[in-house]
Amino acid sequence: MGQETGLFIYGIVPSDVEPTPDAEGVGTPPGEVLAIRHGELAALVSEAGLEEPLGRPADLTAYERLLDGTAEVAPVLPVRFGTVVTGEDAVHDLLAAHHDRFADALAEFEDRVQYTVHGRFDEREFIGELLAGDPDAAALADQVRGRPEVESREQRIRLGEMISQAVELRREAENRAAVDAVDGLVVADSPRQPSHELDAVNVAFLVRVDDEEEFVRAVEEFAEQRRDLIRMRLIGPLAPYDFVSAHQLVE
Amino acid sequence: MSVAATTGSPGSALERTGGGGSGLSDVVETVLDKGVVIDAQVSVAVVGIQLLEINARVVVASIETYLRFADTVDRMDIVPKDQKTLPDLVDGVAGAAAKGRAVSGLGKAAQEISGAVADSIRGGDDGERRRRRSRER
Numbered sequence: 001m002g003q004e005t006g007l008f009i010y011g012i013v014p015s016d017v018e019p020t021p022d023a024e025g026v027g028t029p030p031g032e033v034l035a036i037r038h039g040e041l042a043a044l045v046s047e048a049g050l051e052e053p054l055g056r057p058a059d060l061t062a063y064e065r066l067l068d069g070t071a072e073v074a075p076v077l078p079v080r081f082g083t084v085v086t087g088e089d090a091v092h093d094l095l096a097a098h099h100d101r102f103a104d105a106l107a108e109f110e111d112r113v114q115y116t117v118h119g120r121f122d123e124r125e126f127i128g129e130l131l132a133g134d135p136d137a138a139a140l141a142d143q144v145r146g147r148p149e150v151e152s153r154e155q156r157i158r159l160g161e162m163i164s165q166a167v168e169l170r171r172e173a174e175n176r177a178a179v180d181a182v183d184g185l186v187v188a189d190s191p192r193q194p195s196h197e198l199d200a201v202n203v204a205f206l207v208r209v210d211d212e213e214e215f216v217r218a219v220e221e222f223a224e225q226r227r228d229l230i231r232m233r234l235i236g237p238l239a240p241y242d243f244v245s246a247h248q249l250v251e
Numbered sequence: 252m253s254v255a256a257t258t259g260s261p262g263s264a265l266e267r268t269g270g271g272g273s274g275l276s277d278v279v280e281t282v283l284d285k286g287v288v289i290d291a292q293v294s295v296a297v298v299g300i301q302l303l304e305i306n307a308r309v310v311v312a313s314i315e316t317y318l319r320f321a322d323t324v325d326r327m328d329i330v331p332k333d334q335k336t337l338p339d340l341v342d343g344v345a346g347a348a349a350k351g352r353a354v355s356g357l358g359k360a361a362q363e364i365s366g367a368v369a370d371s372i373r374g375g376d377d378g379e380r381r382r383r384r385s386r387e388r
Contacts (some may be wrong), residue, residue, distance in 0.1 A: 064282050085297055226263045232266065
């Protein structure tokens with residue numbers, strides 16, 4: 001296309017949102033973040049060199065910090081990382097073409113933020129519980145312990161598979177329990193794919209700002225009840241990444 | 252405003268991590284493949300840029316996983332779990348700390364989180380956690 005820069009789009013916000021001067025975008029040096037307004041909407045963008053590859057850790061972090069910081073003060077629709085358009089005209093075209101749908105979606109996110117509950121099983125604790133409660137697994141464990149892998153490979157695979165299946169079952173149960181634990185305190189929930197074989201809980205929640213404290217207390221209690229078994233983390237507040245369906249807004 | 256990579260009240264079973272202040276693996280997991288897609292076929296204005304390859308971890312149960320679980324069993328002491336010895340406990344704690352370190356490569360950046368976007372109507376320098384946008388629209 002002959003030009004050297006494009007506009008990296010972070011997200012879409014209501015038109016009254018203004019980036020603060022300290023907001024830093026992707027790239028080296030970090031791009032200045034601007035709002036391009038159209039009707040009731042604005043797109044948060046920064047200039048990005050087309051030659052410079054994006055996706056370094058610093059770029060991803062800048063993208064997320066901008067969106068999460070924004071979500072704390074205003075509703076925001078994250079735009080997928082790496083979306084770069086030719087220039088300001090293209091941003092206007094984009095906002096004009098989907099104006100009402102974006103505006104409706106933003107209205108739904110008013111005063112709402114995402115929190116992700118992510119827990120991981122303590123491996124020994126989990127296996128200890130399983131062996132204590134499952135005689136078949138305990139019997140296999142006895143055949144495995146202290147024997148070299150070449151001699152006990154078959155038993156090891158069977159035992160490992162049992163453990164793996166038990167983790168999956170327990171994970172489903174814990175995800176449901178997490179959803180139940182915050183029942184009435186969230187607007188929506190969205191289970192996430194496990195990111196580790198010992199993932200115990202991974203669910204995103206959309207929470208009304210007014211309910212945040214109570215929600216956090218409920219998650220704390222949920223974590224406390226599983227203190228030894230699951231290392232529980234609460235990530236947020238975040239922009240509503242898991243509640244923007246990729247294809248529902250732009251066809 | 253959320254600050255710092257990992258916080259939590261002392262003794263709490265829940266670790267708190269602010270958005271964008273978490274380790275790279277959290278960032279990748281949180282943002283990758285999320286958000287509105289503006290399809291290049293719909294908008295000719297979308298520019299193909301060079302994106303570094305970012306892979307989310309996909310968990311697939313495999314023989315390696317099974318053997319690793321069995322290996323853990325092999326290494327576990329045959330002590331009833333309610334009679335943990337002190338070395339066991341210490342070992343567990345050290346393990347957890349090491350895991351935490353492995354995923355938090357962005358500690359410095361995490362110290363600097365600030366409101367990226369403020370309200371054009373009310374300035375919003377009161378540091379209050381509540382949203383500051385006027386609702387009259």
